[in-house]
Amino acid sequence: MKGSRFRKLFLAGRDLPLGRDASSRFLVWIIGFMVILGSLSLASAMLLSDVGQGWRDELAGKLTVQIMPEADGEDAATTLDLRVRMAEQFLVGRPGIARVETLADSRIAMLLEPWLGPQSREDALPMPKLIDVQLEPGSGIDIPDLTRRLAELIPGSAIDDHGVWLTRLLTLTGAVETTALSILGLILLAATATVVFTTRAGLAIHDKEIELLHLVGAEDHYIAHQFQAHALTLSFKGGIAGSLVAAVALTALGFIGQGSAIGMIPPITLSVSQWLVLALLPLATSLIATLTARLTVMRSLARMS
Amino acid sequence: MDRKKDVVRFQNVGMRYGLGPEVFHDMSFGVKAGSFRFLVGPSGAGKSTLLKLMYLAHRPSRGLIHMFGHDTATVARKDMPAMRRRIGVVFQDFRLIDHLSALDNVALPLRVAGANEEQLSDHVAELLRWVGLENEIHSLPSRLSGGQQQRVAIARAVIGRPDLLLADEPTGNVDNTIAMRILYLLEELNKIGTTVIIATHNEALISRFKFPQLRIEDGRVIDTGAETGAPASRTTNEAAGRGS
Missing domain, CATH: 3.40.50.300 (P-loop containing nucleotide triphosphate hydrolases)
Structure with missing residues (x-):
C-alpha cells in the first residue's frame, strides 16, 4: 500500500514521456534562474528590512545636541567648552532625559573622517561639539520646546532628533524593500506562466497518448498527476540548483561586504532564520509549479470533450 | 428486444x-x-x-x-x-505507447483503475504468455513486429475483463x-x-x-x-x- 502511494506521488509520469519534451528540459534551467533571482531579491528585501530596523533601534529615543563654535581666537576652545558644560547642566536631570554624554573630539573626527578625510583630526576645521542625549522610553518630551529653550540659553546650539532624515531613509529603504519583494512576486508569476506554457505544450504534444489514457478509463486527475509529478521533479531540481548558486553568491557578497562595511551600512550577512526563509523558496517554487501544472491540466482536460 | x-x-x-x-x-x-x-x-x-x-x-x-x-x-x-x-478496445492502429514495454502497455487499463502493482505484473505477464509474447514482455513496441504489436493491443483490451x-x-x-x-x-x-x-x-x-x-x-x-x-x-x- 505504501509503495503504491509512493508511486502515485512521485513516480507517476511513466505513461506519458514528458521527460523527452524539449520544453520540459528547459523548465529546469528556467526555474533555476528564477530561483537565483528570487533568492537575491528576497535576501535584499530581508537585509534592507534589517537595516531599517537597525536604524530604528539605534536612533529611537536619541537626540544629538550640536554646539557650534562661535568665536575665533585663542579663547574660542575655552568658550566652546564652557557652552558645552552649560548645555550639559541644562540637560542633566531634566524630566525624560536618561543620559547625557558629550562626544570626545577624537570620536567626532572619526565620524567625519569618511567625508572630510584625515584632515578633520588636525584641527584645521572648526569642529562643533556633539552631545549624545538618551531619552527615557515613552518620555514624551517636547523636542521643539527643548530646542527653543536651549537656543535661548546657548545661542548657536541645535537639537537633531534624527526624525526627518530617519523618516526619509526608512521611506527609501521601504520603497527598495517593496521593489525587491515585487520583483520576487514577478519572478514567481513568470515561473508560474512558464509552467503553464510548458504544461500546455506537453498536453498538445501528447494529445494522442492522453486520448488513449482517457479511452482506457483514466480519470483526469490520473493524467494531471503525471504532469504535476513531472513539474515537481523538474522544479525541485531547478530550485535546489538555483538556491545553491544564490547561497554561494550571497556568501561571497557577505565576505566582500565584511571588509568594506562603513558607517551606517551594515555587513551583508544573513541570520539563520533568514537562510531558512531562503531555503523555503525552492520548496515554494516546487509547490507552485506542481499546483500550476495540476490546475492547467485539469482545466484543459475539462474543456475537452 | x-x-x-x-x-x-x-x-x-x-x-x-x-x-x-x-x-x-x-x-x-x-x-x-x-x-x-x-x-x-x-x-x-x-x-x-x-x-x-x-x-x-x-x-x-x-x-x-x-x-x-x-x-x-x-x-x-x-x-x-x-x-x-x-469497454475494451482493440484499435486498428494498435495505439501502443512507444516508450512503454509490452507489459506496461498491457497493464495500462489496470493501472489507471488503481490496481495493485504487485498483482498486476503477474497477471499481465500471464496474459502476454498466452498470446505468445512471453519473450517480449519487456520489449518496446518499436522492437515488435506488426503482429506482435497487435497481440499486445489485444491483451491490453482484454486485461480488464x-x-x-x-x-x-x-x-x-x-x-x-x-x-x-x-x-x-x-x-x-x-x-x-x-x-x-x-x-x-x-x-x-x-x-x-x-x-x-x-x-x-x-x-x-x-x-x-x-x-x-x-x-x-x-x-x-x-x-x-x-x-x-
Whole structure:
C-alpha cells in the first residue's frame, strides 16, 4: 500500500514521456534562474528590512545636541567648552532625559573622517561639539520646546532628533524593500506562466497518448498527476540548483561586504532564520509549479470533450 | 428486444464529421449482453466510426446512444472513466505507447483503475504468455513486429475483463494461426459474459466463426442476429468443430 502511494506521488509520469519534451528540459534551467533571482531579491528585501530596523533601534529615543563654535581666537576652545558644560547642566536631570554624554573630539573626527578625510583630526576645521542625549522610553518630551529653550540659553546650539532624515531613509529603504519583494512576486508569476506554457505544450504534444489514457478509463486527475509529478521533479531540481548558486553568491557578497562595511551600512550577512526563509523558496517554487501544472491540466482536460 | 439487457443501443443515430456528409443516418440497433457480432461492411461504410461512437471517443451528431443502459449524452463527465473501463478496445492502429514495454502497455487499463502493482505484473505477464509474447514482455513496441504489436493491443483490451470488447480489424496483421487463436480467445471471453463486436474484412474468419453480423449497408445497420433470431454465440455444432 505504501509503495503504491509512493508511486502515485512521485513516480507517476511513466505513461506519458514528458521527460523527452524539449520544453520540459528547459523548465529546469528556467526555474533555476528564477530561483537565483528570487533568492537575491528576497535576501535584499530581508537585509534592507534589517537595516531599517537597525536604524530604528539605534536612533529611537536619541537626540544629538550640536554646539557650534562661535568665536575665533585663542579663547574660542575655552568658550566652546564652557557652552558645552552649560548645555550639559541644562540637560542633566531634566524630566525624560536618561543620559547625557558629550562626544570626545577624537570620536567626532572619526565620524567625519569618511567625508572630510584625515584632515578633520588636525584641527584645521572648526569642529562643533556633539552631545549624545538618551531619552527615557515613552518620555514624551517636547523636542521643539527643548530646542527653543536651549537656543535661548546657548545661542548657536541645535537639537537633531534624527526624525526627518530617519523618516526619509526608512521611506527609501521601504520603497527598495517593496521593489525587491515585487520583483520576487514577478519572478514567481513568470515561473508560474512558464509552467503553464510548458504544461500546455506537453498536453498538445501528447494529445494522442492522453486520448488513449482517457479511452482506457483514466480519470483526469490520473493524467494531471503525471504532469504535476513531472513539474515537481523538474522544479525541485531547478530550485535546489538555483538556491545553491544564490547561497554561494550571497556568501561571497557577505565576505566582500565584511571588509568594506562603513558607517551606517551594515555587513551583508544573513541570520539563520533568514537562510531558512531562503531555503523555503525552492520548496515554494516546487509547490507552485506542481499546483500550476495540476490546475492547467485539469482545466484543459475539462474543456475537452 | 429487451432494452434492459442491451449493452449497446443506438436510436436514430446520425453521424457526420464537421460540415461533411453524414457517414450514416437513422441508425437503430441493439446488442444484447453476451452477444458476439461481426461488424461488416464495405470500406468507408463507417465501421470504425460506429466503433468510435461505442467506445465513447465521439458523440453522435444526432440520435441517442445507450451504453449499459445509460444515455451517453447525459452521463456526467466524471462518470465516463468508469463507463470506459467496462469497454475494451482493440484499435486498428494498435495505439501502443512507444516508450512503454509490452507489459506496461498491457497493464495500462489496470493501472489507471488503481490496481495493485504487485498483482498486476503477474497477471499481465500471464496474459502476454498466452498470446505468445512471453519473450517480449519487456520489449518496446518499436522492437515488435506488426503482429506482435497487435497481440499486445489485444491483451491490453482484454486485461480488464471488460463487459464489452470492441475490436477494429484485430487480425489484420497476423497470420491465420494467430488470427484463429485470437478469435478463440475472444470467444472464450464471450462465453464468460463479455459482449464482443469485431469489425473485420476477414471473410475466412467470418465464414469459420459463424457469429451474427452487424452489416452496414447504405448508412444503416442490419443485425443478422436480430433478423434471424440467431443466438448470441455460435451453434453447438459449430463450436464443437472449431480448432479441428
